Amino acid sequence: TQLLEQSPQFLSIQEGENLTVYCNSSSVFSSLQWYRQEPGEGPVLLVTVVTGGEVKKLKRLTFQFGDARKDSSLHITAAQPGDTGLYLCAGEFLTTDSWGKLQFGAGTQVVVTP
Amino acid sequence: NAGVTQTPKFQVLKTGQSMTLQCAQDMNHEYMSWYRQDPGMGLRLIHYSVGAGITDQGEVPNGYNVSRSTTEDFPLRLLSAAPSQTSVYFCAAGEGLYEQYFGPGTRLTVT
Numbered sequence: 001t002q003l004l005e006q007s008p009q010f011l012s013i014q015e016g017e018n019l020t021v022y023c024n025s026s027s028v029f030s031s032l033q034w035y036r037q038e039p040g041e042g043p044v045l046l047v048t049v050v051t052g053g054e055v056k057k058l059k060r061l062t063f064q065f066g067d068a069r070k071d072s073s074l075h076i077t078a079a080q081p082g083d084t085g086l087y088l089c090a091g092e093f094l095t096t097d098s099w100g101k102l103q104f105g106a107g108t109q110v111v112v113t114p
Numbered sequence: 115n116a117g118v119t120q121t122p123k124f125q126v127l128k129t130g131q132s133m134t135l136q137c138a139q140d141m142n143h144e145y146m147s148w149y150r151q152d153p154g155m156g157l158r159l160i161h162y163s164v165g166a167g168i169t170d171q172g173e174v175p176n177g178y179n180v181s182r183s184t185t186e187d188f189p190l191r192l193l194s195a196a197p198s199q200t201s202v203y204f205c206a207a208g209e210g211l212y213e214q215y216f217g218p219g220t221r222l223t224v225t
Contacts, residue, residue: 006156031212042118042204042216043157050212088156092211100164101172102147102211104156 003027004091006105013112016078021108023089024071032072032091033102034063043088046074069094079112086110116140118207118217126223127195135190135220137205143215145208146188147172148180150201151219157204163188195224 004025013019023032031050035043047056049065049072056063060083062075076083090104121136139146147162149172159172163182177199179191188207192199202221208214 009154033212033214040219042206042218043214044216045213048212090157090214100145100162100170100211101159102214103159103173104149106154106156 004089004103004105006087006089006108008108009106010109011111013079013110015080015112015114019076019079019110021074021087021089021110022071023073023091023105025091025093026070028069028094029072029091030069030094032065032069032089034072034074035088035090037086037088037107038084076110079110081112081114084110084112118205118215120203120205120217120220122220123218124221126225127192128225129196131195133192133195135192135203135205135222137188137190137217138186139188139207139215140186141207141215142185143207143209144185145210145214146182147206147214148178148188148190149204149206150174150199151204152201160190160203192222197224200224 007022033048034046037043047063052067052069054065060077064073086107088107090102118139144165148160149157151157158174161180163169205217206214
């Protein structure tokens with residue numbers, strides 16, 4: 001099983017500050033997704049990236065996929081308390097034994113206080 | 115449109131008991147999967163299915179069985195529950211891996 005690492009594990013910031021969450025692997029992803037999960041609920045898909053160097057924006061959230069497709073970042077501008085949650089990255093690796101399987105990182109818990 | 119539904123929401127089992135976690139989707143998606151989520155470990159894939167009649171093992175399949183007789187339903191069976199299976203279980207459905215919709219989860223405790 002390929003390793004998919006997220007950092008930091010925990011992030012606590014004040015409303016209005018910016019934050020960045022990272023997702024890294026030593027193997028190449030065929031695609032990568034970011035999810036947000038709130039307590040007691042299932043993860044909700046935020047974005048899927050598939051092309052190296054791709055940048056996608058979702059309101060105040062900016063997602064980047066590394067040129068080599070081994071890493072990704074999620075940047076939140078002017079964070080709000082509603083951004084609080086567990087942020088998970090998940091990838092399908094570019095190997096035959098990984099086809100059809102999504103592997104998740106351990107997640108980054110983000111807390112935004114007013 | 116309910117999306118993905120899971121029952122029950124909570125369950126307590128004694129060691130050795132068996133049970134089935136139900137998962138149903140109304141989006142007509144071919145791909146369905148089961149994950150377990152434990153503290154600090156993210157979600158780990160148990161079993162998945164790319165269509166009716168086709169299932170395959172994920173990262174942590176031991177102790178679990180699945181079947182996919184229809185597009186809509188993908189039940190997960192625990193044959194003989196063990197305390198190590200205490201976890202939160204999520205079912206997901208999607209048209210391939212690019213967009214997965216998750217159910218609300220089943221919180222299982224095995225004593």
